[in-house]
Amino acid sequence: MSLAFVILWACAASYGVAFLLHIRYFSEAGKAGDRPGHVLLQAGFLLGTLYFLSRGLQSGYFLPIVSMSAALAFFAWTLAFVYLVLLGKARTEAFGLILSLILFILSLGAAMSMGQARDIQAIIKAHPYLLNPYFALHVVSAFFAYATFTISFVASVLYLIESRELKNPKVASSFFQKLPSLERLEKMVSRPLLWGTPLLLITTLSGLVWAQSAFHSFMLLDPKTIVTLTLLGLYGGILWRYWVSSVRGKEIASLSVISFAYIVIGFVTTLLLSGRHNFL
């Protein structure tokens, strides 16, 4: 049993307990507050960071896309980074509840599939173009872009729930009572979009440059490239509506949910296809 394996399981456990503590806070049992849950989220994030450091030191490479385990763990880490570091001041209890569940599922999946990970050094030897710096930029920016879109999606769902409950406060649930204000949620919808869309642009551009240097083709007809370009259009459109047309509220939240649904469908579809652009 390697040290990285132990750390990854500890990270999953930390997120799991954070989720349980958030549930306790939401269960009307009292006024315990979400601080313990938040502290465990932070602990999970630190353990996730330790995991990548130990993996990097062990293998000498850092490539989170060559196995499902590494990809899930890295996605969980970027998600926690965006929420805890970039959006640290905007944290909310309801958000912590949903995010801790997502992080727990991702890190648990990473820990459970760790045994199936392939030998990274053999992969690098077979595909040396993976060490191209444009490829590293492509991968890292893609993970961060999707993490920000996930955050925006969660905020959008909460926004739509709260908007619906506010329309009929007579029957509003206790979950509603603990949701942050619509205005705060709107910031959590829009701010990640402002970061994520330029990151997706960087992902696309660096990917095109890397594909040209590695395969002498921009791979424009590759399904993943098509999905990414469509997404860029969708999120660009939302940003346009929000920042230029100043449209707020339910419309932006709904558009963010629709765009995220497209990400999930695109991801699942392209995962089933094989090709040079599929590393998992």
Added chain:
Amino acid sequence: MGFFVIGINHKDCPVEVREKLHFSSSKLQAGLAYAQTAGQFAEAMILSTCNRVEFYGYTDPDDLPEDGFFALMEEIHGVNRREFQQYLYRYEGKEALRHLFRVAAGLDSLVIGENEILGQIRDAFQTAHTAGTLHSLLYRLMEKALKLGKAARAETLINEGAVSIPSVAVELAKKIFGQLTSENVMVLGTGEMATLTVKNLKSAGATIRYVVSHSQERAEKLAAECGAEWVSSGSWEEKIPEVDIFITATSCPYPIVKHDQVKQIMTERRHRPLFLIDIAVPRNVEASVHQLDDVYLYNVDDLKSVADRNLKHRGREIEKVEAMVEKAMVSYQGWLMQLEARPTVESFEKHLDKILEEELGAFAKKSGIPDAKKDELRDRLRAKLLHGPITKIKEASQNGGVARYLHALSSLFDLGPKDKD
């Protein structure tokens, strides 16, 4: 006699009587000064709010010092006892303690769990302390009551959720806009409920921009109070796009805010949320406005039902808070018992010291052991002999039955008639 409370409150006493007996700041000072000089009260504190007037005291005589209380009320308010004595309640000892703790926890309030009473008790406590009418017993008791009141609100949901129409409006506004800072408010009508809602919103941080009313005089008065601008009944429509919170409370018999009008406004506002509070009956806003995205419309029934639901939620917490009250009573009574046990325990300690000094002194002289050794031996023996009885007395102070121990101690060692049953 000990601790007692005499008072009137909102439950039985009508407001006409309560207002006659209300202590203003100057009357409160005079009342406490009177209590101090009257000689019937060892300690005193007066709690006077719009819902209650209560006199808390500690006294040595066996009878409740009711005459002293009536004399005080007559002296300060010029009100004869016949005008209010049928509304009076009187509690002594344990019941008085329970009453005070229930008041502090908000269980005796008109609106269960309300926070204001805790601040009012704190003020009454400070005033009495400054006036010098509080000593160790009431001081400790009031500290305990304040601590309990704070804990009840922090550890249970007894004060959760708004329970009046204006405060529900503020709570919903906060749900939409977050902390109210720059949100603009316009109010149509200057009725009591509208005025209260506006004042609540203002104290929550919103900016009252426009007051609209047929009655220029009333509108200008409210506008001046809130730092708003008066707008005539003919020109309020053009102001709607500028406001985030719009309160309608006119006596108009038909809707004056229409669906299409709000739809147009929402396009102009680019769907920034709009909060409409329609507290008029008949309603001033077309009900279909509620269907529009990002428009949150509430009528008086909606607000009332939220208030009722919150009140019901508070009701579920009563049992928990009652348990906290009982626990606080046991703790205070334990402290009182320990206080009462102190003279007997001190006599016993002195008795023991005397025996130890005599016997160990004689032994030291005979055996020639140095004084330091003798003192060390005495201290060790003293600690060992006292540990058991004192622990038992402390436990009995908390759990009851201390009088039995004190009596036994006193009889067995002939400590004299100092302790009470």
